[in-house]
Amino acid sequence: MTKLDQIFVSTKHWLVGLAPEMLQSLASILLSIIPIMAVFGGCFAVTTILERKGLGRIQNRFGPNRVGPFGFLQPMADGIKMLTKEDIVPFQSDKVMHFLAPIVLTVPIWLAFSVLPFGRNMVAVDFNAGILFFFAAGAASELAVFMAGWASQNKYSLMGAMRAMAQMISYEVPLVLSAIPVIMIAGSLSLPQIVEAQAGYGAGWFPQWHVFTPWGLAGFGLFLVAATAESNRSPFDLPEGESELIAGFLTEYSGFKYALFFLGEYLGLFAISGLAVTLFLGGWHAPLPILEWLPSWFWFFVKFASLIAAFIWVRGTMPRLRMDQLLNLSWKFLVPLAVLNLFVTAVWHFSSNWQSFGGLAARWLMCGGLLAAAYVLLGRSLSRGQGTPRKYTYAE
């Protein structure tokens, strides 16, 4: 059992041991990087095809089913197409920036994977401020998006980039604010330790994941909404809204650079889903004690895959928001709720010795009630005036 659980770790140690003394640290680094790139690169290919098929099913279509068995070789065909397409650089563009933007987008996202624990002892860098590093690396992608939009010398690109900036800055706030309660409770910035904090089972079977607490549930919801916006996915895909901006900051990109942007976007989604699993869904812990015989990395990827499926599901359901609605949602709803969640978390933390049945109920009622009331009230104020015909002041 532990053998299977630790199979990747022990294989790595064995392989590193084979290398000469001098090169061992280098080998260790490479053996951490290459599997991560291979696994998540593969995930990217599989996700694109599954997403297209899933969206098809949601719309009562088949989705791609022509290339290979059931269309599963479609990503390869797409890859070949992308690689062989002409790489057009606009004459007036800032050539260096235009070239650098896709690279600047993908590199920090790869870096973000290095602090995620994929299983027991399976973290590339056990960094004691891992979550901080993760957010710092994730924020660097904003720079790349703006670089792309600015360097393209195109109105659509610039508008897309502006939107992307506004959106990412607004949603970075609730994203980080919704992660802070976890740090407060776990008392650590290190992701493996946050996972450790969710170990064990209450009453012998109930998993102690953060999502099963009032503040954790609220935080998880907030985190998912903010994460969707951060990874530029529908319904928050305004920066590349095809209907109004062609493809936003991607307008002037073609061929392999476009593919890199695409890759970066999906990797960002993977990274943030991995973080959501780590922060709220108990990381690599099994949901029930009797299921613990399955390896830890298996549980991580099960949770990870279900989150990705949820993102695809949401993408297939929601229409795109308008810019003002987008910003309203962040500043008038998510941010206040996230700040309140900090308070609720503090209450939860200081009431941790109410372990009697009545005490637990009171604790749940208090924290959950506060959040639910805030949700209803904020929601009502957010949707005030919605659903009534819109009044145009100047455009009569």
Next chain:
Amino acid sequence: MLGSGLIKGLAQTAKNFFGSYHDPARMVTVEYPEQKRVVPEASRTIPFLVYDGEDPELGLRCTACKICEVECPTQCIYIVKNTSKKPDHVGKMQFHPATFDIDISVCMGCGICAEVCPFDSIKMDQVFELSTADRFESLLLHKQQLAKPNSYFGKIHPTEAGEIDIRREQDKRKAEAKAKADAEAKARAAAEVQNAAANSAAPPPSPQTVTPA
């Protein structure tokens, strides 16, 4: 409450997703090369020539009258009249085309040719898989490619073909009846002539031959 619409939407898409696996009626897609939708009777693409019977040469209804060639707005029909004649369905001797070409790269499928043809010869086809790698020769259809049996016409446009068949059958019967009547009349006339001849051979006593008493 905020979010109730989202849940409703998510439920709907989930229903679509799972429904698409066990309820084939949901899927509107016709997987084209393997499955084909039946085209409606009134649909039309390019013209073709109808022939009766087995032999496309002998049965071709076209009489090379060139009305369609003149009327075609895009001038994509090219006809050369043959010197010989052959009988049509009513037995009348008619010309027929030595060459009948339609350039389907120019034809716009308007159906005017089919409307003006007085011999029910040119009709609109329903073929649509016409793409080819050669844009010159393969898009110029000759008489041999254009000629299709009446049974095919009956299959793609049953209503129109049925009416035409009945009309042609009536014409044919009328013509036959007329021919028969003509033949009878001719026979009668001939008989009369014969009678007259016989009478003249054994003439009744004429005033001239009456011997003067």
